[in-house]
Amino acid sequence: MHKWSALLEFNRFQTCGKARTYRRRCYGNLHMAQRLELMAKLEGHWECVNSLNFNAEGDLLVSGSDDLQCQLWEWQSQKLLTSFSSRHRSNVFQSKFMPHKNNQTIITSSHDGSIRIHQLDEAGSRGVDSRKIGFHRGPVHKIAMHPALHETILTAGEDGCVLNIDIRLPNPINVVTVRSAGQPVGLYSIAINPLRPSEFVTGGKDQFVRVFDRRNAKPDDFVRELCPDHLVSTRIRCDDASLSVSEAVYNFDGTEILASYSDEDIYLFANDISTIEAKGTENSYLHQYQGHRNNDTVKGVNYFGQRSEFIVSGSDCGHIYIWDKESSHIVNFLFGDEDGALNCVEPNPTAPFLATSGFDHNVKIWAPSAEEEPSLQEVREHTIQNMRQRHQNLIRDYCEYYIRLRRRQMNDF
Template identity: 45%
Template sequence: MYKLENHKGCVNSLNFHPDGSLLASGSDDLKVVVWDWKCGKSLLSFETKHRSNVFQSKFLPLGGDLHIATCARDGQVRLAQVSVQEGLRSSRKLGSHRGPCHKLAVLKDQPQVILSAGEDGIIFRHDLRNSKPERVTNVKRGESELELYSINSHPLNSNEFCVGGRDQMVRTYDQRKTGSGVPPLKLYCPFKKFTNYMSYHVTCALYNHNGSEILASYNDEDIYLFDVNGEEHTFVHQYMGHRNGATIKGVNFFGPNSEYIVSGSDCGNVFFWDRNTEAIVQWFLADDNGVVNCLEPHPQVPYLCTSGLDWDIKVWVPSFESEPALHGLADTVIENVSDRSRWAYTPDINDNDSQMLWMLWRHLSSRDRTRVSMTYYARFVK
């Protein structure tokens, strides 16, 4: 629909206010901008006081002024209190990791509490009423701390959360069970224990709308959907065709009941998959510099904001009255798969050409069973 332009660096974070009225963005320029996205204009911009790239900026569900939590490459977790009329009122450091901190989890029914996960392997709970954070646990791979890239809270049970990082496992924890080396509630991994898959790792993991499933995107691999009650090495669905190799890339659900999966790609495109058929049902170029990292669906209506290496934010709205033709998709999928240095495990698929043919066949056959109708969009808006 339009571009939001104010930042002077790559935009690493997008977050809608819970009521959907505002959008907050964080950038390499160390600033957070609050947008009236409906009008396509910025309401305020403020310095976060981070010393390096801002990776996350999230609204807190508190009354009065706007409260925005941020984390960054400098490891700090900070809280800013801002007013649209007066700008930044206050800023304070809530805590700090010994390495970059990429993601925060905001708890819906505990508005004073923020969870953070850092590359030091530590998970902190930041209670705004306390002067120091509480260490929930430290996640280890063998004897070493595991670099964490993602944390997400269960939508219906804020005591539970999932994390992903520099190995193949998605781990779930209970924030009430604290202490060094606390074991996870459960582990999820799509791969069998083959040596050639040891370098795959999780760049983003999150729950669906009711917490019954977890979605995880893997570096230089595919996107996998797990049943929270499933076994460790089983997955429900696998979504293929994009490329996740250049950055720590996000992934998200789209639709009121998580009907679609949406991800950016190193080719600069955004991909939509049907959750059940695994078919690519939409794709489009969303970053001129070549990499889309962030995808933020609006909480009430079928709008989507994206950002990446470009210095702007793009706002997308549904406009087609017929199913997209998807011209050029097959060539892009083939190029993305060819660019991978390693290959996903698929039964009876042992070479690169076979895998590409199998992927395209699955897309074309399942797409016949998938229709993106205006009826769905009307129901979503309603």
């Protein structure tokens, strides 16, 4: 049910004059999530777009692509401000504005394992400086920064390492190497707690979401380890049929962690002590979000709303799924990618707009301008199809694993 009235909120705004409260309530209401429709396509890349990031003010957007280019957009006017070479040797997986740099410093990471810093000129018309500031022995899908951590970047790579990069120092510091059964766990995701900058969360090539404290980060000394009870030990761990966490993110105040599992569902965990103690166990998730499919690529997941009122994710079927956080119901379902999987979903930090990208060679901007609420008649059909494909893929992976295992045993014999 709708809990927001535009007339009531506008009258309250005129009476009280609290623009921030008005903006927050407007952004996080059901009307905005349900009325999203395609506003614009930002054309400029000629390969898949893997990364999107708004600046803190929400008026600029930077994108990174398989074409090794980064592009800076004034998205409201659909104006391309600059396009510059990332100087990476392989797919650009992440491109983000660095805080407190007047939108002139962009950090990128890549499949080649390197992290680079790009300094734009004052007009933002061209890249004037680019240098490598860190390196992993494996692809780097995500980097994390926090306004309170000046000049500092956290990166996570498929080598299992989390690096702390201070751009004022010559060499990065290895904060922790995440391990399971003595072996490094390849990492897909890293995020910093918005209210506790010393805390960060990682996700990668096993079923656990791990929370660390930078002040005392050791391989076996995480703050907590999160995983739904039914996923801890019920599935076979093998090269092709294992669970992984494609992305884990904090909500607006760091009290919740949202994790998207490959070829599984999205789960919401508590990250505050009082809620964990009330639930009785850390592995009891608060909510489960179903319907999409996360198998072909490394899917992102995010919150929508300044108080994290909704959950948004792409899907292999090319659609955008938006769930109400508390009820877990799908409230919107949008076709967002013609060529296949939709991977990246990036909400605007200040207004109810959404940027998405995937296999299409463009960036799509979604605005709450639809005249009618969405028709969700196709949701059931696509959900059933996604679940059927997931089941078939799981059976195929297990069969292939057992065939390889049997061949290995015969060769040993």
